[in-house]
Amino acid sequence: MPAPISIYDTHGLDALRAEARFDPQLTRNLQSKLLRQFVADETALHGYPVSDRIALHTLELFRRCDSAVDGASKLLLRTAAGMLIEAVILRIETGRSTLCVSSQVGCGAACDFCATGKMGIARNLQADEIVDQVLQAGQMLVAEGRRLRNIVFMGMGEPFHNEEQLFRALEMLTSREFFNHSPGKILVSTVGVADAMVRCARRFPAVNLALSLHSARQDVRETLIPLANKYPLEALRSTIVEINAIQAPSTTLMIEYLMLAGVNDASADAEALIAWLDGLNVHVNLIPYNPIDDAPHLVGSDRPTCKAFADQLKGAGLKTTVRHSLGNDIAAACGQLVRQENRVIARQAEGVNRGAR
Numbered sequence: 001m002p003a004p005i006s007i008y009d010t011h012g013l014d015a016l017r018a019e020a021r022f023d024p025q026l027t028r029n030l031q032s033k034l035l036r037q038f039v040a041d042e043t044a045l046h047g048y049p050v051s052d053r054i055a056l057h058t059l060e061l062f063r064r065c066d067s068a069v070d071g072a073s074k075l076l077l078r079t080a081a082g083m084l085i086e087a088v089i090l091r092i093e094t095g096r097s098t099l100c101v102s103s104q105v106g107c108g109a110a111c112d113f114c115a116t117g118k119m120g121i122a123r124n125l126q127a128d129e130i131v132d133q134v135l136q137a138g139q140m141l142v143a144e145g146r147r148l149r150n151i152v153f154m155g156m157g158e159p160f161h162n163e164e165q166l167f168r169a170l171e172m173l174t175s176r177e178f179f180n181h182s183p184g185k186i187l188v189s190t191v192g193v194a195d196a197m198v199r200c201a202r203r204f205p206a207v208n209l210a211l212s213l214h215s216a217r218q219d220v221r222e223t224l225i226p227l228a229n230k231y232p233l234e235a236l237r238s239t240i241v242e243i244n245a246i247q248a249p250s251t252t253l254m255i256e257y258l259m260l261a262g263v264n265d266a267s268a269d270a271e272a273l274i275a276w277l278d279g280l281n282v283h284v285n286l287i288p289y290n291p292i293d294d295a296p297h298l299v300g301s302d303r304p305t306c307k308a309f310a311d312q313l314k315g316a317g318l319k320t321t322v323r324h325s326l327g328n329d330i331a332a333a334c335g336q337l338v339r340q341e342n343r344v345i346a347r348q349a350e351g352v353n354r355g356a357r
Contacts, residue, residue: 002053004052004053004054004055005053005054005055006055006058006128007030007031007034007035007054007055007056008127008128008131008172008178010177013027013054016050016053020049020050022049022050026047026048026049027048030044030045030048030054031177031178034056034135035135035178035179035180036179036180037142038135038138038139038141038142038148039139039142040139040143041056041057041139044056056135057132057135057136058079058080058126058128058129058132059077059078059079059085059129059132059133059136060077060078061075061076061077061078061136062076062077062078062084063075063076064076070091071089071090071091071092071093072088072089072090072091073088073089073091073140074086074087074088075087075088075089075133075136075137075140077132077133077136079105079125079129081123083105083121083123084105085102085105085125085129085133085155085156086102086155086156087099087100087101087102087133087136087137087155088100088155089137089140089141091146095146096149096150097141097146097147097148097149097150098148098149098150098151098152099133099134099137099138099148099150099151099152100152100153100154100155101130101133101134101151101152101153101154101155102125102130102133102155102156102157103124103125103130103153103155103156103157103158103159103161103162103165103166103169104122104123104124104125104156104157104158104161104162105121105122105123105125105156105157106119106121106122106123106156106157107119107122107156107157107158107161108122108158108161109158109161109191109225109226109227110226111191111212111224111225111226112223112224112225112295112298113214113224113258113260113289113292113295113298114292115292115293115294116156116157118292118294122157122161124157124161124162124165125157125162125165126165127165127166127168127169127172130165130166130169131169131172131173131178131179133155134148134151134173134179134181149185150185150186150187151173151181151185151186151187152186152187152189152210153166153186153187153188153189154187154189154210158190158191158193159188159189159190160188160190160193160196160197160200161193163196163199163200166188166200167200167203167204170183170186170188170200170203170204170207173186174186174204174207183204183206183207184206184207184208184251186207186208187207187208187209187210187254188200188207188208188209188210189209189210189211189212189254189256190209190210190211190212191211191212191225191227191228192211192212192213192225192227192228192231192236192239193227193231194231194235194236194238194239197209197211197239197243198239198242198243198246201242201243201246201247202246205246205247205248205251206247206248206251208251208252208253208254209243209253209254210253210254210255210256210285211236211240211253211254211255211256212225212256212258213236213255213256213257213273214256214257214258214260214264215263215264215269215272215273216233216269216272216273216275216276216277217264217269217272218232218233220263220264220269221233224258224260224263224264233276237276237280240253240280240282241280244280244281249281252281252282252283252319253280253281253282253283254282254283254284254285255277255282255283255284255285256285256287257273257284257285257286257287258287258289259286259287259288259289259300259301259305259306259309260289260298260299260300260301261299261300261301261302261305262299263298265301265305265306265309267308267309267312269309270309270312270313271312273313274312274313274316274318277318282318282319283319283320283321284313284318284319284320284321285320285321285323286306286309286310286320286321286322286323287323288300288301288306288323288324289301306322307322310322
């Protein structure tokens with residue numbers, strides 16, 4: 001029996017249609033039902049002549065964790081190699097639904113505040129694995145009577161460390177042939193891989209970009225984000241200027257700023273940020289910090305401090321939002337649940353490889 005053909009393999013599907021001699025409209029209908037309407041697998045495949053020859057998913061749902069206090073769901077998904085990744089569904093009170101997707105297993109950026117960055121494992125995901133997170137989450141939401149609105153690359157991994165597969169995934173998500181998702185409803189978040197940010201803006205000018213800045217002081221930023229040594233603040237500011245010139249004025253680059261008590265939340269930090277952002281088309285998101293075991297020295301700023309910081313930015317004319325965390329009770333922001341399990345899987349794989357030698 002030949003290997004199943006991926007729903008995203010256009011040439012393979014064309015060859016299968018020619019072999020089985022059926023109307024090509026049936027394949028287009030299948031892709032529409034599955035990738036744009038997010039109907040259940042069985043419904044999408046109903047009436048398809050060779051349904052047993054088609055592969056709809058590259059990931060297996062390993063576990064689903066639903067928040068008991070808000071509308072967040074963490075999906076633990078297993079790759080064909082047995083590694084686990086996370087995708088997080090956020091159901092906003094306004095009725096909008098957002099999906100946070102992963103681009104890697106683990107992350108090599110090693111940011112001090114991030115559990116995923118401390119996993120010690122980083123594997124690139126293929127584009128099919130990235131978009132399957134969207135498909136499976138979209139199907140869950142449709143079954144609830146909801147619709148997936150926003151897709152944010154804020155899950156496991158630094159997206160621009162997997163640039164080729166990220167761009168392929170963005171092509172599939174925005175293509176009329178596949179998901180036909182509005183590029184303006186997609187956001188790619190990065191710790192600041194400057195050259196890749198520009199390439200992304202040139203190739204996908206309507207896709208939103210977010211920079212995890214967290215400090216406008218170079219020394220502080222380097223303690224939080226090791227990559228800040230390679231991409232200093234001066235270079236990042238020039239990058240934003242270039243991206244602002246590429247994208248339409250309506251496409252505002254997001255500045256993510258994690259509020260950390262005694263680290264980056266003083267009035268002087270706000271003034272440094274105001275000066276650094278002067279003249280840039282940006283929107284600042286102030287983000288509450290969710291503590292992780294591996295960084296006991298970091299503590300989130302309290303609400304009054306966050307409000308005072310936000311007021312200072314707004315007083316300087318900066319568009320600023322204070323975000324509220326969802327899914328705290330299920331560690332929806334971190335990668336904590338998959339960390340130990342992936343290490344076990346990696347050790348097992350290493351043992352098998354050594355035995356084979």
